[in-house]
Every structure is written in structure tokens, then in C-alpha cells.
Amino acid sequence: MTLVKHELRQGKTSFLIWTASIGFLLVICIFLFPEMKGQMDNVNDMFASMGSFTAAFGMDRLNFGTLAGFYAVECGNVLGLGGAFYAALCAVGILSKEEKDKTAEFLLTHPISRKRIVTEKLIAVLIQITAMNLLIYAFAVGSIAAIGETIPWKEISLLHLAYYLLQLELAGICFGISAFLRKGSAGVGLGIATMMYFLNLIANIAEVAEFLKYITPFGYCEGADIVSSGSLDSVRVVIGAVMGIGGIVIAYLKFTRKNIH
Numbered sequence: 001m002t003l004v005k006h007e008l009r010q011g012k013t014s015f016l017i018w019t020a021s022i023g024f025l026l027v028i029c030i031f032l033f034p035e036m037k038g039q040m041d042n043v044n045d046m047f048a049s050m051g052s053f054t055a056a057f058g059m060d061r062l063n064f065g066t067l068a069g070f071y072a073v074e075c076g077n078v079l080g081l082g083g084a085f086y087a088a089l090c091a092v093g094i095l096s097k098e099e100k101d102k103t104a105e106f107l108l109t110h111p112i113s114r115k116r117i118v119t120e121k122l123i124a125v126l127i128q129i130t131a132m133n134l135l136i137y138a139f140a141v142g143s144i145a146a147i148g149e150t151i152p153w154k155e156i157s158l159l160h161l162a163y164y165l166l167q168l169e170l171a172g173i174c175f176g177i178s179a180f181l182r183k184g185s186a187g188v189g190l191g192i193a194t195m196m197y198f199l200n201l202i203a204n205i206a207e208v209a210e211f212l213k214y215i216t217p218f219g220y221c222e223g224a225d226i227v228s229s230g231s232l233d234s235v236r237v238v239i240g241a242v243m244g245i246g247g248i249v250i251a252y253l254k255f256t257r258k259n260i261h
Contacts, residue, residue, distance in 0.1 A: 003117065007124035011090065019132045022082040023139040029074045030143040033067060067144065068155040072223025075140070079163045080221055083136075084193040087129050087167035092174035092189030094121045095255055096181035114256045118179075122248065125171055133164045158226050165237060166217040170196065172244030179254035214239055 095118065137160050144151045174189050181188070200218035202209050213219030213236060220236035 001120065001123075003112070003120035004124045004127070007094065007121055008127065011124070011128055014086075014089070015128050015132065018082070018086040019135050022078060022086070022132075023136050025078045025082070026075050026136060026140055027143045029078060030071070030140065031147060032074075033070050033149070034147050036070075037065060066152075067149050068152040068227050071140075071152075071156065072159060072227050076159060076163075076221070076223040079136070079160070080166070080218060081193075081197060083133070083163050083167045084170055084197065084218075085190060086132065087171040088174045088189030088193040089186055090128055091125050091171040092178050092192075093181070093186065094125060094175065095178040095251060096183065096185075115252065118252050118255050122175060122251075125175065126168070129164075129167050129171055133160065133167070136160070154230060155227050158230070158232060159221075159223060162221040162226060162232055165232075165240060166221050169217045169240040169244035172247040174247070176247030176250035176254075179251040179258065217243075 137157075140156060140160070141151060144156075170193055174192060177188060177192075196216040197218055199212045199216040200222070203212040203216070203219065204222075213222075217240045220233045220240060226232065
């Protein structure tokens with residue numbers, strides 16, 4: 001597992017910055033809730049009259065006066081975009097950076113197969129994403145306890161699970177793309193994550209585009225759906241898992257046959 005440790009050391013700074021940034025924003029949002037709770041009736045009325053904007057974020061189906069409703073929208077956007085960006089960046093350059101940094105020949109001279117290289121790099125990505133989510137979940141629960149609110153365990157846990165699955169799916173897709181890149185591009189990862197986010201907004205606004213929810217992982221992370229139903233959409237989750245695993249399989253197939261120089 002030498003390569004796993006190496007990747008974790010290389011990604012340590014990025015991991016700490018992203019985890020601290022997402023965790024900090026999450027804590028700030030939670031600590032704002034007691035101050036805003038008394039004004040939520042007016043906020044609900046205001047959002048209800050904002051038409052397509054309200055539908056885009058599912059705010060017409062949530063009660064901002066409850067912690068679960070407030071958390072699903074305010075904290076959900078932080079978790080969704082922040083986590084998606086980190087997962088995409090973490091995975092999109094991990095296979096291509098050896099060529100970019102001119103270390104591929106050195107790596108491949110070691111008695112280690114290409115399959116093992118892909119496997120250990122994949123393990124490193126999964127460890128970083130999982131560790132970040134566990135820490136952020138702890139930040140969220142600790143912050144809710146600190147403000148004296150009752151923790152809505154089911155809703156909070158389901159929301160965090162959904163965004164964890166989203167990150168794994170995006171990481172799988174970007175991991176597959178990484179096998180095709182030679183110079184590693186953060187822009188590719190950020191572009192994919194951003195595109196998926198906006199596809200979900202479009203699906204929320206236009207009924208004719210609702211099928212997009214089966215393409216973007218943000219479709220099964222909709223806070224309004226999770227809080228109101230108390231569950232994840234299993235069909236969308238399975239489709240997302242297939243897409244993520246598909247990306248990983250493609251990475252193995254491409255990298256083991258790739259002409260690396």
C-alpha cells in the first residue's frame with residue numbers, strides 16, 4: 001500500500017483545506033439558524049412567491065422554520081457543491097499526473113502492475129472522500145448539539161449519505177476520465193461537477209427536462225425530496241452507482257493499455 005500512502009501524503013494539504021472550508025461554512029450556517037428561526041414565516045412566504053427560482057432549489061416544499069428544512073437548503077448547497085468539487089478534483093488528475101509531472105517512467109520501473117497502480121490510486125481517492133464526509137458529519141452533528149436544537153438524525157444522516165454517494169459517483173466518472181488525460185485538468189473536473197449541478201436546476205424548473213434527474217447525481221440529493229419522503233430514490237441511486245462504477249471500469253481498461261511516456 002506504498003502508493004496509497006504516497007497519494008494521501010500528496011493530497012493532505014488539499015484534503016485539509018477543503019474539509020476545513022466546507023466544515024466551517026456548514027458550522028456558520030447551523031449557528032445562524034437560532035437567529036433566523038423566528039423570521040422563517042416571512043422567509044417561507046417570500047420564497048413561495050419567487051416562482052421558478054423557488055422550484056429550482058425545492059424551497060417550495062420545505063419549511064424553513066424547522067432545522068431539517070433549513071439544513072436541507074442552506075447546508076445542502078454547501079455540501080453539494082463543495083463536496084462535488086473536491087471529489088471531482090481529487091479523482092480527475094490522479095491517473096494523469098504521472099505523465100504531467102514526468103514521473104510515469106519512474107513509477108512503471110518499479111515491480112508493480114498497472115492494475116495495482118490504478119487500484120491503489122482509487123483506494124486513496126475513496127479514503128480521502130470518506131474521511132472528509134465523516135469529519136463534516138461530525139461537525140454538523142456537533143454544531144446542532146451546540147446550539148441546543150434537537151438533532152433530526154434521520155434527515156441529517158440521509159442528506160449526508162446522499163451527498164457522499166454523489167461524491168463517489170462523480171469521483172468514479174472523473175477517475176475514468178483521468179485515464180484518458182495526459183496533462184491533468186482541474187477544469188475538467190470542476191466543469192463536470194458544475195454541469196451536473198445545473199442539470200438538476202434545469203430539471204427542477206422545467207417538467208420536460210425532468211428526465212435529467214436520472215443523469216445527474218444531484219437528482220437523488222434533492223433536500224426537499226429526502227426530507228419529505230424520509231428516503232432516497234433507489235432507482236436514481238442505482239443508476240448513479242452504475243455510472244460511477246462504469247467510470248472506474250473504463251479507467252482500468254484504458255490505463256492498463258495506455259501508451260504512457
